[in-house]
Amino acid sequence: MDRELILALSGVTCRYSGAPRxxxxxxxxxxxxxxxxxxLGPNGSGKTTLVRxxxxxxxxxxxxxxxxxxxASAWSRRDLARVxxxxxxxxxxxxxxxxxxxxxxxxxxxxxLLGGVRAADRAAxxxxxxxxxxxxxxxxxxxxxxxxxxxxxRLARALAQEPRLLVLDEPTASLDLRHEMxxxxxxxxxxxxxxxxxLMITHHVNLAARFADRVLLLAEGRPAxxxxxxxxxxxxxxxxxxxxxxxxxxxEGRPQMIPLRLRKKAP
Amino acid sequence: MKYVLLAVAAVATLAAAVLLGxxxxxxxxxxxSPIVWQLRLPRxxxxxxxxxxxxxxxxxxxALVRNPLADPFLLGLSGGAGLGAVAAIALDLPxxxxxxLAAFVGAVSAMALVYRLGLMGGAELDPRILLLGGVxxxxxxxxxxxxxxSLAEATELRNAFLWLWGGFSGASWTTVLVIxxxxxxxxxxxxxxxxxxxxxxxxxxxxxxxxxxVRRLKRLVYLAAxxxxxxxxxxxxxxxxxGLIVPHLCRLVWGRLHRALFPTxxxxxxTLLAAADTLAxxxxxxxxxxxxxxxxxxxxxxxxxxxxxxxxx
Numbered sequence: 306m307d308r309e310l311i312l313a314l315s316g317v318t319c320r321y322s323g324a325p326r327x328x329x330x331x332x333x334x335x336x337x338x339x340x341x342x343x344x345l346g347p348n349g350s351g352k353t354t355l356v357r358x359x360x361x362x363x364x365x366x367x368x369x370x371x372x373x374x375x376x377a378s379a380w381s382r383r384d385l386a387r388v389x390x391x392x393x394x395x396x397x398x399x400x401x402x403x404x405x406x407x408x409x410x411x412x413x414x415x416x417x418l419l420g421g422v423r424a425a426d427r428a429a430x431x432x433x434x435x436x437x438x439x440x441x442x443x444x445x446x447x448x449x450x451x452x453x454x455x456x457x458x459r460l461a462r463a464l465a466q467e468p469r470l471l472v473l474d475e476p477t478a479s480l481d482l483r484h485e486m487x488x489x490x491x492x493x494x495x496x497x498x499x500x501x502x503x504l505m506i507t508h509h510v511n512l513a514a515r516f517a518d519r520v521l522l523l524a525e526g527r528p529a530x531x532x533x534x535x536x537x538x539x540x541x542x543x544x545x546x547x548x549x550x551x552x553x554x555x556x557e558g559r560p561q562m563i564p565l566r567l568r569k570k571a572p
Numbered sequence: 573m574k575y576v577l578l579a580v581a582a583v584a585t586l587a588a589a590v591l592l593g594x595x596x597x598x599x600x601x602x603x604x605s606p607i608v609w610q611l612r613l614p615r616x617x618x619x620x621x622x623x624x625x626x627x628x629x630x631x632x633x634x635a636l637v638r639n640p641l642a643d644p645f646l647l648g649l650s651g652g653a654g655l656g657a658v659a660a661i662a663l664d665l666p667x668x669x670x671x672x673l674a675a676f677v678g679a680v681s682a683m684a685l686v687y688r689l690g691l692m693g694g695a696e697l698d699p700r701i702l703l704l705g706g707v708x709x710x711x712x713x714x715x716x717x718x719x720x721x722s723l724a725e726a727t728e729l730r731n732a733f734l735w736l737w738g739g740f741s742g743a744s745w746t747t748v749l750v751i752x753x754x755x756x757x758x759x760x761x762x763x764x765x766x767x768x769x770x771x772x773x774x775x776x777x778x779x780x781x782x783x784x785x786v787r788r789l790k791r792l793v794y795l796a797a798x799x800x801x802x803x804x805x806x807x808x809x810x811x812x813x814x815g816l817i818v819p820h821l822c823r824l825v826w827g828r829l830h831r832a833l834f835p836t837x838x839x840x841x842x843t844l845l846a847a848a849d850t851l852a853x854x855x856x857x858x859x860x861x862x863x864x865x866x867x868x869x870x871x872x873x874x875x876x877x878x879x880x881x882x883x884x885x
Contacts, residue, residue, distance in 0.1 A: 386783030414783030
């Protein structure tokens with residue numbers, strides 16, 4: 306059975322005004338329902354630009370970005386927020402608020418202009434909290450949460466949007482090992498259990514290789530490899546993209562990358 | 573319960589505004605007294621409407637520039653309005669509406685100029701440039717205003733100076749009617765923006781991912797809040813601190829969601845300004861103080877308290 310195509314990029318090229326080179330050049334990507342995609346690459350390789358182009362915040366100079374068969378820039382923000390839930394890298398908390406209130410923000414694209422919050426919206430919020438194993442946090446103030454709990458709440462907010470695609474921009478940056486693993490396990494479970502499509506930008510090559518169905522490797526805005534982790538993460542490609550000597554070892558059928566120490570030559 | 577208390581406070585303040593004053597109106601004559609019907613009641617209602625408009629405008633602009641210390645007058649409007657009003661006084665323009673109209677034109681011109689500055693970076697309104705541009709435009713207008721005042725005659729000067737500190741002595745049912753016809757449109761625009769403004773507190777990019785059309789939102793909110801402030805300043809002069817303090821008080825009690833903040837800021841702002849105006853015309857009766865002096869004398873201590881709270885937490 307062919308799964309539904311949610312996000313399709315073909316030959317997308319982007320350049321910010323005044324920038325000396327393209328931020329993205331000829332990048333293609335197809336994300337289907339029930340697939341977990343990881344986007345890898347060094348700093349400045351165009352990962353966040355890829356997300357912005359995919360979600361219509363940056364208009365490609367060439368190529369096409371489509372969401373459920375419609376150009377990304379043709380969606381209204383409100384309609385798009387019912388299809389795609391995003392965890393951006395940064396956001397502010399100007400005023401103190403509670404966890405349940407924060408997750409309720411995810412229902413805003415579903416609320417009518419004058420109507421109130423309905424029982425169905427509250428139910429969606431509770432479902433999202435349960436799915437992220439965060440039901441017991443619902444009445445806490447946001448600023449009392451640990452980094453890992455905070456990311457789970459932001460994921461719950463995105464789930465409350467009831468999206469078909471989740472986009473996560475470095476969600477595990479600054480999380481410790483346990484919380485990092487919990488988040489990857491959670492995204493994998495949502496993809497398998499609810500048939501969501503997921504696109505995660507991350508620096509964790511090894512976790513991406515173990516959890517994702519497909520990886521896209523970017524280098525200076527160009528695709529350096531795309532496909533199953535075992536096909537993309539070869540020693541030659543990884544060394545070229547990350548500009549560091551590595552060794553690749555298989556673990557549970559997935560490639561794991563081990564960066565090598567520099568050997569000083571004996572005098 | 574909080575809402576009941578607020579409603580009681582609003583009604584009590586309006587009643588006090590009608591009952592108190594230099595002329596002694598016996599309680600049983602209140603309903604028939606021309607002093608009450610022609611002077612005190614329209615004045616109290618106008619003060620309430622202007623206070624409400626400033627409160628709502630303050631909530632909206634603080635959310636827009638994402639800075640809780642913003643004030644509607646920080647965006648250059650007071651400078652523009654003052655320049656317009658002082659020019660009208662210096663040129664001795666005739667008619668009862670010359671001064672408010674000139675002040676309104678001045679405020680709207682300043683607003684347009686700041687808006688244009690805010691768009692300098694491209695199609696996106698930049699809140700930081702709005703703030704800085706507002707301060708700059710306000711300072712420039714204030715300089716010209718002072719130049720005009722320094723060349724004016726003594727009585728003109730006194731009038732202009734008093735106008736700059738705000739007051740409701742010219743209030744009439746006609747002014748009330750003008751505000752009642754004018755204010756609903758910007759208020760409706762802001763009410764419709766309540767939920768997107770909740771999202772904007774997260775930042776512009778996160779707000780877009782949650783469905784807010786941020787570019788349009790920023791423009792609409794800036795224009796609506798500024799037009800509301802411009803009308804307030806045109807009929808009542810420059811009344812500081814209401815638009816700064818009221819949003820904070822409301823956030824303390826009602827939280828951060830704009831669906832609750834807008835109506836409560838209207839009622840709290842209205843109540844506070846009606847009370848301040850009653851004080852302004854009774855404490856030194858039969859003369860009266862500019863109401864802006866009363867709001868500043870009350871507002872600065874409250875503001876200091878809020879700042880302390882802010883830095884402690």
